[in-house]
Amino acid sequence: MKLPVADLSVFFIYMLAIILFGISFSFRKRSSDDYVKGGGKIPSWAIGMSVFATFVSSISFLALPGKAYLSDWNGFVFSLSIPLAAILAVVFFVPLYRSLQSNSAYYYLEQRFGLWARIYASAFYLLTQIARMGAILYLLALPMNALLGWDISTIIILTGVSVTIYAMFGGIEAVIWTDAIQGIILIGGAIATVLVICFSIPGGAGEIFRIAEEQHKMSLGSFDFNFVESTFWLIFVYGLFINLQNFGIDQSYIQRYITARNNKEAVRSTLFGSLLYIPVSLLFFFIGTALFAYYQSMPGLLPEDLRGLENADKIYPYFIVNELPRGITGLLIASIFAAGMSTISTSINSSATVILTDHYKRYIKKNLSAGGEMKVLLVSSLIMGSTGIGAALLLNGVTSALDAWWALSSIFSGGILGLFLLGFISRKVTGKFAFVSVVTGILVICWMSLSPFFPAAWEGMKSTFHANLTIVLGTVTILFTGFVLTLLFSGRQVPVSK
Structure with a gap:
């Protein structure tokens, strides 16, 4: 599929700009503490946007509309569990981690249970991040292959190298500020989609709600209690535990706590970023429902091979390429990349912090010079980024x-x-x-x-x-x-x- 020059220009300008912006932070004189914590200079709203961007991946950007198109809003119940988890985080977890005077989330476990607990948690965190980066890079490449027609391996390498470069050289400042930009672009792309659908569908937004109500597309699921079906309560409990894991023990989030200037700003950024995900995820679910109504109203616009519900995940990419105005398509493709890149950059930076704090300084050389710490962080970032790319390439086609x-x-x-x-x-x-x-x-x-x-x-x-x-x-x-x-x-x- 060949995209118009305007859309390709928007996409490539975005990619180049975000890489150069991230690298620009490497020209500042800073210590390893600045690289990991940002020197206490980053405002709470930017940290909050980074928390939000960590929640959202390219999978969310495409899978949530696909889920709503295929069925209903049962998956949105996950977002409804966030306020409870966020309240527990700011009451208990944020003060705990900011009081420990350590850059690692797993220092607490060593203090509580001994060295084995820190080794277990930090090592398995790194394995989880490799799996996460590999899966996101691979799943990002699938729709991009359909949108751009490029080879999947090429997309994986292009995306992975781009993120690794700015995450490695820019440190946490680059990650947070690029996350903030990418989060804004992502939200803008989603809003643009909704506006185009609402103004294009015969009958406007009212027709979307009429069809959605008729087809029960906005249901949150059954309120029965069972352990087999995806009911409201099952998804709510699942979301609560996942979000407790995110806020309580995930280095990606905890590093945001300690980056803030003080406890008050840490609380503010955590609440802002986590609660922002709720309306944005609702927007994604609405996009799926709106697309369902759009193609129900104008079925002739959808090719025969995409009309089966088994192709629900392909509908949004098809709409992006074929129905959006020129230039907006490029923005949406940039949004998809933005969602994936923000998640991967966070994994790279947090993993490098864990390698330095929990492993290198713990077993190899405790008293490192400032220059030595920076070298470990840079090499660790490169290794984690390369390993994530390798994991994605291994998944290609399997x-x-x-x-x-x-x-x-x-x-x-x-x-x-x-x-x-x-x-x-x-x-x-x-x-x-x-x-x-x-x-x-x-x-x-x-x-x-x-x-x-x-x-x-x-x-x-x-x-x-x-x-x-x-x-x-x-x-x-x-x-x-x-x-x-x-x-x-x-x-x-x-x-x-x-």
Whole structure:
């Protein structure tokens, strides 16, 4: 598919501008602390936009409209769980991490349970980020292949190298400021889509709501209580646990807390960024519903091979290329890249921080010079960016491997939330009890995550729970095991070091 020169120009100008802008931060004189924390100079609104951009990936940009086009707004319930998780974050997590005087989220776990907990959490965080970057780069390349007609591997390498360059040289300042710009472009692109649909569909916005109501497209799902179907309550609980993991133990978010000038600005940026995701995700779901109404009203505009619901994820890319005004198409393609690039740049920077703080300075050389720390951060960023590109290239064309990677990602990160909550909630749980609890929880997570890949002969051993309950049941297992072991075998109190 060949795009007009105007759209390609918008896209390439954006890509070049964002790379040069990110690199420009490397010309400032700064220490490794500035590279990791921004020197306390970044305003709270920019940090908040970065929190928001960390929430949104290119998958969200395309998958949420596809979900709404295919079914309803059940997935939006995930966003409704954010306020509760955000309140817990600003009341408990933000003050905790800002008081620890460490750039790493996992220093707390060492203080609470011992070195093994820090090694486990930080190592599995890095594995999770590799899986995350690989999956996002690959899934970003699929629609871009349809939009631009470029080779998938070329798109992966182009995107990955671009992000790695500015994330590596620019540090956290480059990541946050480019995130802020990309977040604004992303929102602008979504609003442009809604306006075009509303002004183009016969009957205007009223027709969209009429068709949506007639087809039950805005339903939030069943309010029944069960563990198999994607009900309102299942998605809400899943969203709550995922967001507690994000706010409580994900270095990508915690690094935003410590970047802020003070506690007040950290709270403000966390609330702003997290709560902004709610109306924006609603906008994405509305786009999917509006596209459904648009092509219901004018079915002749949709090619025969895209009319089946199994092609729901392809509708928005098709609309972007064929229905939007020239130039706006380029903006939307830039928005898709923006969503992916912001997530990947965050992973690169936070992973480099973890490598320096939790591994290099812990095991290799504790007393590094400022120049030595900067070298480790630069090399670590390059390694993580390159590894993410490599993971994406390995996934190219292997759909089943992609599903396996997401299952492994659940295994890598699922036990960390339970470990953190176990230490945060109870002062009596010892390191030994926590270790047994985590192993038990990971076994549950592995069973649920890998069940779809069990051979037919193991049918009776497969999990019957909804896949979204993996992190919920894994975390609950860790907490339950830790509390029971403490109740049965220990009566003494273990102080918490801060």
